[in-house]
Amino acid sequence: MKKSRAYVLLAALVVFICICTASLTEGRLPLKREALTLQNDNLRAMRIELTAEEIAQYADECNLPVGEYLCTLMAAENWTADVQTAQSLTHKQAVALRNRLVRHYPEEFYKMSSLYAGLVADMQCFPIPVSKGNEQMWVEYCDSWGLERTYGGERRHEGTDIMAQNNTPGIYPVLSATAGTVTNIGWLELGGWRIGITSENGIYYYYAHLDSYAPLSVGDTVTAGQLLGFMGNTGYSKVEGTKGKFDVHLHFGIYVTDENGTELAVNPCYLLKTIENKVLYYQYGV
Numbered sequence: 590m591k592k593s594r595a596y597v598l599l600a601a602l603v604v605f606i607c608i609c610t611a612s613l614t615e616g617r618l619p620l621k622r623e624a625l626t627l628q629n630d631n632l633r634a635m636r637i638e639l640t641a642e643e644i645a646q647y648a649d650e651c652n653l654p655v656g657e658y659l660c661t662l663m664a665a666e667n668w669t670a671d672v673q674t675a676q677s678l679t680h681k682q683a684v685a686l687r688n689r690l691v692r693h694y695p696e697e698f699y700k701m702s703s704l705y706a707g708l709v710a711d712m713q714c715f716p717i718p719v720s721k722g723n724e725q726m727w728v729e730y731c732d733s734w735g736l737e738r739t740y741g742g743e744r745r746h747e748g749t750d751i752m753a754q755n756n757t758p759g760i761y762p763v764l765s766a767t768a769g770t771v772t773n774i775g776w777l778e779l780g781g782w783r784i785g786i787t788s789e790n791g792i793y794y795y796y797a798h799l800d801s802y803a804p805l806s807v808g809d810t811v812t813a814g815q816l817l818g819f820m821g822n823t824g825y826s827k828v829e830g831t832k833g834k835f836d837v838h839l840h841f842g843i844y845v846t847d848e849n850g851t852e853l854a855v856n857p858c859y860l861l862k863t864i865e866n867k868v869l870y871y872q873y874g875v
């Protein structure tokens with residue numbers, strides 16, 4: 590009788606030790622559930638300073654799908670992914686954190702992973718080609734995510750402005766960064782002549798202030814690298830065709846839909862950098 594009680598006590602002790610060890614190894618997750626949703630501004634800032642190839646390589650080394658790897662890396666490193674952070678996260682740490690995220694927030698983790706995977710898979714071509722005859726003629730852009738804009742009331746900038754070095758409308762071709770279907774084309778007060786392409790992953794890519802369009806209509810499918818139109822300076826007016834209220838540039842936006850069906854912008858700037866090496870050459874501006 591005594592012996593069996595001792596066994597029970599021993600078993601209880603073993604279970605207790607196991608629980609303690611497990612909770613110690615588990616540690617505190619570095620983030621809350623909300624952090625893994627589109628409501629997290631840091632997540633929507635998309636600070637991914639790795640090329641698509643580097644992401645694929647690191648993901649492969651960890652034996653994780655691209656989206657899951659990127660989501661894990663972003664969550665581990667305060668929503669910033671660059672070569673240094675990727676190298677500091679060992680294969681073992683990445684897999685362990687991924688598993689903890691799956692265990693704690695499976696729905697959010699898989700949703701965000703598939704968003705990252707979709708963005709990386711979609712973005713196949715830098716939207717402005719290099720001029721074959723004049724490689725000096727190029728564009729510039731910086732991270733202006735969230736900066737203040739005032740036309741049409743105070744608002745935050747929800748895209749990236751790719752500025753033309755040659756401030757003449759109608760010269761720079763604008764190419765589709767992704768494959769997809771034309772879902773919007775025509776005038777918008779803010780965006781001027783704009784075109785919207787929705788990818789197979791359900792992500793909406795928005796090109797604004799165009800000077801003119803390639804012959805496309807709603808419902809047409811496009812491939813990555815296909816001509817959409819030419820860069821311009823249209824918009825900031827209810828009057829269709831208004832030009833010249835600002836310098837020639839392409840406003841490039843990326844919109845995703847959250848679980849409530851609301852369209853939310855994510856920052857395109859770093860995603861554009863991931864595909865700077867995927868630039869096409871066109872004959873223009875010579």
Ligand SMILES: [Zn+2]
Nearest residue numbers: 748749750840
């Ligand atoms: Zn803009």
